[in-house]
Amino acid sequence: MSGFIIITLIVLVFIVIYQIGKASEYAAIIRGEEKVNASTNRTIAILLVVTFLLSMWGIWMCNDLFKGRLLPVAACATGVNYDMMFNMTTLVTGIVFFLTQAVLFWFAFRYRSTGEKRTTFFFPHNNKLEIIWTTIPAIAMAILVAIGLRNWFDVTSPAPAEATVVEIVGKQFNWLIRYPGKDNELGKRDFHKINDANNILGLDWSDPHNMDDIIAQNGELHVVVNRPVKLLIGSRDVIHDVGLPHFRMKMDAVPGITTTLWFTPTITTDSMKSITHNPDFVYEISCDQVCGKGHYSMRGTVIVQTQADYDKWMAAQQTYYSQNAPGATPPAAPAATPADAPKKDTTKPVTMK
Amino acid sequence: MSNHEIIIDGPNIAHGAESATDHHGHEHHEQHFIWKYIFSQDHKMISKQFLVTGIIWAIIGALMSVFFRLQLGFPDSTFPIMEKFLGDWAKGGKLTPEFYYALITMHGTILVFFVLTAGLSGTFANLLIPFQVGARDMASPFMNMLSYWFFFAASILMFTSLFVETGPASGGWTTYPPLSALKEASLGSGVGMDLWLLSMALFVVSSLLGGLNYITTVLNMRTKGMTMTRLPLTIWALFFTAVLGVLSFPVLFSGLVLLIFDRNFGTSFYLSEIFIGGKALPHVGGSAILYQHLFWFLGHPEVYIIMLPGMGMASEVLSTNSRKPIFGYFAMIISLIGITLLAFLVWAHHMFVTGMSPFLGSIFVLLTLLIAVPSAVKVFNWLTTIWRGNIRFTPAMLFALGFVSLFISGGLTGIFLGNSALDIHLHDTYFVVAHFHIVMGVSAFFGMFAGIYHWFPKMFGRFMNNSIGYIHFFITFIGAYLIFWPMHYEGIAGMPRRYYDYSAWESFKHFQGINAFISIVAIIVFFTQLLFVVNFFTSIFRGRKLTTMNPWGSTTLEWTTPIHPPHGNWVGEIPEVYRWPYDYKDDGHGNDFVPQTVPLKPGEEAH
Numbered sequence A: 001m002s003g004f005i006i007i008t009l010i011v012l013v014f015i016v017i018y019q020i021g022k023a024s025e026y027a028a029i030i031r032g033e034e035k036v037n038a039s040t041n042r043t044i045a046i047l048l049v050v051t052f053l054l055s056m057w058g059i060w061m062c063n064d065l066f067k068g069r070l071l072p073v074a075a076c077a078t079g080v081n082y083d084m085m086f087n088m089t090t091l092v093t094g095i096v097f098f099l100t101q102a103v104l105f106w107f108a109f110r111y112r113s114t115g116e117k118r119t120t121f122f123f124p125h126n127n128k129l130e131i132i133w134t135t136i137p138a139i140a141m142a143i144l145v146a147i148g149l150r151n152w153f154d155v156t157s158p159a160p161a162e163a164t165v166v167e168i169v170g171k172q173f174n175w176l177i178r179y180p181g182k183d184n185e186l187g188k189r190d191f192h193k194i195n196d197a198n199n200i201l202g203l204d205w206s207d208p209h210n211m212d213d214i215i216a217q218n219g220e221l222h223v224v225v226n227r228p229v230k231l232l233i234g235s236r237d238v239i240h241d242v243g244l245p246h247f248r249m250k251m252d253a254v255p256g257i258t259t260t261l262w263f264t265p266t267i268t269t270d271s272m273k274s275i276t277h278n279p280d281f282v283y284e285i286s287c288d289q290v291c292g293k294g295h296y297s298m299r300g301t302v303i304v305q306t307q308a309d310y311d312k313w314m315a316a317q318q319t320y321y322s323q324n325a326p327g328a329t330p331p332a333a334p335a336a337t338p339a340d341a342p343k344k345d346t347t348k349p350v351t352m353k
Numbered sequence B: 001m002s003n004h005e006i007i008i009d010g011p012n013i014a015h016g017a018e019s020a021t022d023h024h025g026h027e028h029h030e031q032h033f034i035w036k037y038i039f040s041q042d043h044k045m046i047s048k049q050f051l052v053t054g055i056i057w058a059i060i061g062a063l064m065s066v067f068f069r070l071q072l073g074f075p076d077s078t079f080p081i082m083e084k085f086l087g088d089w090a091k092g093g094k095l096t097p098e099f100y101y102a103l104i105t106m107h108g109t110i111l112v113f114f115v116l117t118a119g120l121s122g123t124f125a126n127l128l129i130p131f132q133v134g135a136r137d138m139a140s141p142f143m144n145m146l147s148y149w150f151f152f153a154a155s156i157l158m159f160t161s162l163f164v165e166t167g168p169a170s171g172g173w174t175t176y177p178p179l180s181a182l183k184e185a186s187l188g189s190g191v192g193m194d195l196w197l198l199s200m201a202l203f204v205v206s207s208l209l210g211g212l213n214y215i216t217t218v219l220n221m222r223t224k225g226m227t228m229t230r231l232p233l234t235i236w237a238l239f240f241t242a243v244l245g246v247l248s249f250p251v252l253f254s255g256l257v258l259l260i261f262d263r264n265f266g267t268s269f270y271l272s273e274i275f276i277g278g279k280a281l282p283h284v285g286g287s288a289i290l291y292q293h294l295f296w297f298l299g300h301p302e303v304y305i306i307m308l309p310g311m312g313m314a315s316e317v318l319s320t321n322s323r324k325p326i327f328g329y330f331a332m333i334i335s336l337i338g339i340t341l342l343a344f345l346v347w348a349h350h351m352f353v354t355g356m357s358p359f360l361g362s363i364f365v366l367l368t369l370l371i372a373v374p375s376a377v378k379v380f381n382w383l384t385t386i387w388r389g390n391i392r393f394t395p396a397m398l399f400a401l402g403f404v405s406l407f408i409s410g411g412l413t414g415i416f417l418g419n420s421a422l423d424i425h426l427h428d429t430y431f432v433v434a435h436f437h438i439v440m441g442v443s444a445f446f447g448m449f450a451g452i453y454h455w456f457p458k459m460f461g462r463f464m465n466n467s468i469g470y471i472h473f474f475i476t477f478i479g480a481y482l483i484f485w486p487m488h489y490e491g492i493a494g495m496p497r498r499y500y501d502y503s504a505w506e507s508f509k510h511f512q513g514i515n516a517f518i519s520i521v522a523i524i525v526f527f528t529q530l531l532f533v534v535n536f537f538t539s540i541f542r543g544r545k546l547t548t549m550n551p552w553g554s555t556t557l558e559w560t561t562p563i564h565p566p567h568g569n570w571v572g573e574i575p576e577v578y579r580w581p582y583d584y585k586d587d588g589h590g591n592d593f594v595p596q597t598v599p600l601k602p603g604e605e606a607h
Helices: A002-031 A033-066 A077-110 A127-155 A269-275 A307-315 A320-324 B003-007 B011-015 B017-028 B033-038 B043-073 B080-093 B097-133 B141-161 B191-220 B233-264 B288-322 B329-343 B358-370 B372-386 B395-418 B420-426 B430-460 B466-492 B509-542
Strands: A164-171 A174-179 A214-216 A220-224 A229-235 A240-244 A249-253 A259-263 A283-287 A299-305
Touching (some): A002 A033, A002 B080, A002 B466, A002 B509, A033 B395, A077 A127, A077 B372, A077 B395, A077 B420, A127 B372, A127 B420, A164 A220, A164 A240, A174 A299, A214 A220, A220 A229, A220 A307, A229 A240, A249 B420, A269 A299, A299 A307, B043 B080, B043 B097, B043 B141, B043 B430, B043 B509, B080 B097, B097 B191, B097 B233, B097 B288, B097 B430, B141 B191, B191 B233, B288 B329, B288 B430, B329 B372, B358 B395, B358 B420, B372 B395, B395 B420, B395 B430, B395 B466, B430 B466, B430 B509, B466 B509
Parallel strands (some): A164 A229, A220 A299
Antiparallel strands (some): A174 A214, A229 A259, A240 A249, A240 A283, A283 A299
């Protein structure tokens, strides 16, 4: 019922506006076009200036509203560089923005027609001006490009040799994270061997490096603070993207291709909780390439820990082999799970309300 | 004037004595309703067909955005009206995630292709090219008619896809495989995607038919005295738009054909090592990134196809309503050339985070930031055009000024995204959504509105209502900034695009209030566009009639035709052109402009 009333209201408002429009048209004809044009022009010009001033105030308000509600300090060195580069670009484009918009609205107001016959300044071209305002933007772009490319090559450089290598594979609709285990090497995997019941990444059990690999199906990426980590990124089905906003990084996960990204986290999750005054703070991994109806629910987390905390967590993990290899006896490896630990499926689907 | 005479015998025939008699013959010939209104070969009627179809699609595409903005703004609420419109897709008054993704996909597809390409280029290239170059019609009126009807056929297929059981395509308007290739990956990748592909194939045919016609007409059918450097900037812009389309749409077509093959004929162009629906697929060796290259090779020129006509029309409207020549006519042409060339060389800036070689990425950064330079030149030239002018604020003029303001805003954020190191963080966030909406969704639309308000009198012999036009401008201008400005901040915070719901995200859930605000403004702006549509259609029948052939005091040729131009545009011979189109200066007889058709006075220098 209320929907019907709303529609009726809207239709009535339309009719009113339409009648106002028609009426003002007749009034204009009666009063004479010349006078109307001059007074309309003045009204519109003033409205334009008011719009501009209100917009400037609006931008100020918006900046104020969002201050402190964006991202906290970047949690890696390349991220800090990112923020510096971003701020500089904002400064340069911001100056251009304010100058050009102000000029646009000022000229519109200042040179409005007032009804009196006036000749305009016949100014068809001026090559000197064209050269000036071609060269200055070109130089500004060149500077921004130089700084940008320096950062780009830095971020996309090969990871240092001592980086911990971790694999993260996206699938509809969660992240699977594989740690290399004690031998520090990820074993081979083959998509033909994938089985959602007991071989979720298709690990090739004939490769001994797979035996100690650990797979976190809850999307938790554990990393040690101040130690570089290199992510090997893949996908089981469609294109996903590992998005790490707090580190200012992301990289597509493409089936059939392994992409990489590396960074050195500098702020632990606990430190960030106090920095942001938010006890619920957690670094999140967002999927940043549309991948189907669950795209918005592909949430992972990054747990940045001290070496000690990381070791403690790692010690409590079961190898995927011990949980899932069909009929095999779990190898008596150190730091293996207690013999009577039940097989646990740690997949935790994120539920939406 | 038959095609044979125009094409085979050459353009000069159009100006011969025969045309006068031939034309008298035409005037007495009553055309049947079908040939006059439906399968018309007259560029003026075809342009109206494109415009009306474009307006209908715009309403549909915008209505979709109202629905998904209700979900984004109020994720915890239900809206029974949605269930009335969408049935099971919005059971209980809440969009299903699957259909949310279908809506955003179709919103993008409809607005980018059906409204801002066909509805914008199709309308104004058809309307203005023959008029402003001084031709009786296009080089091939028959191909022109076909270009509309292929567009219509594409529209039927795309519209049908909205109603199939598994839903329309839902992998984003960019339809990347494997998501769009595999029925198992998404409901929308079923029949809906097949229809999308067929529709787009027909759409490409329509664009090519149109584009070839526009290029040929501009090059071959200019009237006597109309050298290339006496063409209005609208024509230059529409010309380069057509060049962009003719060279890039076929590449999209090839990408779509390969996708059709992967979907239906067992090939692996884009597919490799996939496990889905409980089994490993047999495809190996393909690359999903190949599709992205083929798509964006069109995709980037496409956004310039959308921008350029508006740039041309804004130049025209700003100049006419400031009573001043456009500043830097040649610089404007050169910058159009620069933009056209560079448009083909920057496509991979949409792919910086696909894992491409960093060196390759750096090349695209250089080329992308290069393209900012001619765009900047154009902005400065527009500003100088209105400087010391005598500005008359028609609704068209307001939209042209708004076009410049929005192009500045949207263009500047492009500088962030074109710099690959900055793009890493901003890619696929709301910063991108804000950028392309301001520059395509608003600025290009403002160019379109400026064109509609300005040339409506030529199309229909009546004016649109000014007061409603002013209301339309101010609410849309302010509303659009209110909608898209806050999105930049959300993007800087890393908030991803194409998400159904942010409530479970610690990093993004606090933007809920802003999202609600944006949705409310969006709904208000949507209704304001309906106001424009009402103004448009009622003015066709009851708008204030024109009393003079040249209500805006413009110099270009279309205003030398009768108020209701007949088939063949001019009664009698086509006028000869003696000067460039921007002689807004004292003509010595009390007028402040000199039309292109007025010969040079003895001693007067041509520009």
